[in-house]
Amino acid sequence: MSPQPDVIRGTSIAGTGRYVPERVMTNHDLAQIVETSDEWIVERTGIRQRHIAAPDQASSDLALIACQRALAMAGLEPGQVDHIVLATTTPDRILPSCACTLQQKLGATRAAAYDMFAACTGFVYGLGLARGLIGAGVADTVLVVGVETLSRIVDYTDRNTCVLFGDGAGAAVLRPAAPGEGLHAIDMHSDGELGEVLEVPSGISRNPATTATVAGREHFIRMQGKKLFPFAVRSMVESLSLCLERSGWAANDLDLFIPHQANLRIIDGVRERLALDPAKCVVNIDRYGNTSSASIPIALDEAVRAGRLQPGHKLGLAAFGGGATWGAATMTWTLPAPAAMREAEPAAAREVTT
Ligand code: ACO
Secondary structure, eight states: OOOOOOOSSEEEEEEEEEEOOSOEEEHHHHHTTSSOOHHHHHHHHOOOEEEOOOTTOOHHHHHHHHHHHHHHHHTOOGGGOOEEEEEOSSOSOSSSOHHHHHHHHHTOTTOEEEEEOOGGGHHHHHHHHHHHHHHTTSOSOEEEEEEEEGGGTOOTTOHHHHTTBOEEEEEEEEEEEOTTSBEEEEEEEEOGGGGGGEEOOSBSSSSBOOHHHHHTTTTSOEEOHHHHHHHHHHHHHHHHHHHHHHHTOOGGGOSEEEEOOSOHHHHHHHHHHTTOOGGGBOOOHHHHOBOGGGHHHHHHHHHHHTTOOOTTOEEEEEEEETTTEEEEEEEEOOOOOOGGGOOSSOOOSSOOOO
16 A cells, blocks of 8 residues: 555645647558558457647647646646646657756746656656645645657557557646645555566667667567556556545545546456446547556546536546556546536647648
């Protein structure tokens, strides 16, 4: 069991935002590249399409728009942000951090900024960190953003992985709340024994880039999907169950459950084991694929703007990812859902040339 911080102040979400690149790659598009089919991908994963960043878009560009939208919803200026926690597996560069690049673009002049590598669990880890910072009085406004341009590390000759992943960003602004309001329980874990089940073998200190590593396609994601599947279901169920227990809630007390979107069959497995009403489970993997650290905040922002969350609602989140990492959170929603926020997909912020 993860130790819980000695929280003095409550922490709640004051705004959310998302951005996905305009370019859509359908299953039919992928079937032109590798030996696969729309039927196989839909049946085995639930994915129908994913969004792909334009050549001139890096992770910080996607994160910028999601963060601007989250801050606008919160009614805050970038200069009011104290910390930027950027969860990613695909930073713009190793140095400087993606968070610092975002900090400059956003104009968050007061903010400390750093990247967090917790793969698909990064947003949940970010919420845990934000609660610690705010609860302990270290920060008042924490921007947690999950962003990925996974298309840059996906091997489009490997049908086992290239059909799964997509690009996008989702952000949340965390602010102090009354004790007991907002975030309730957060549970976070890791197990490095499972590291090689999902990895990018080369490119940094273990195997620096050489012509041989590039020729061997070692800078792309490699995954043993079958090994991950049961672990994914088990870890999300156990972690969310622990949070529910700490909150004193049963699974069906939840008004909404947002699982990491890795595979529809994994989501269904978690939901069935929790005996959760399907109507309470957010699913958008059909439109975005697996966007790793961005998947939960993208789904959260969609739910908020669609009016699916109202003050007092009980929300559960659960994720697992490479590392391996996994975790969950429970919270009481505090943010009103004004009609003005109930929009369709936010208007595209830029033209895409591909
Ligand atoms: N199109 C057609 N056939 C394919 C494709 C494809 N895109 N991919 C694999 N196949 C083939 C395989 O080669 C295999 O053929 P074979 O039987 O002749 O060897 C067959 O389909 C079945 O492959 P399986 O691996 O058994 O398929 P499975 O039902 O397990 O589904 C999948 C594969 C979708 C990867 C599944 O195992 C999965 O979702 N695992 C979890 C993956 C995951 O969650 N990854 C991300 C976690 S961390 C993070 O989110 C960053």
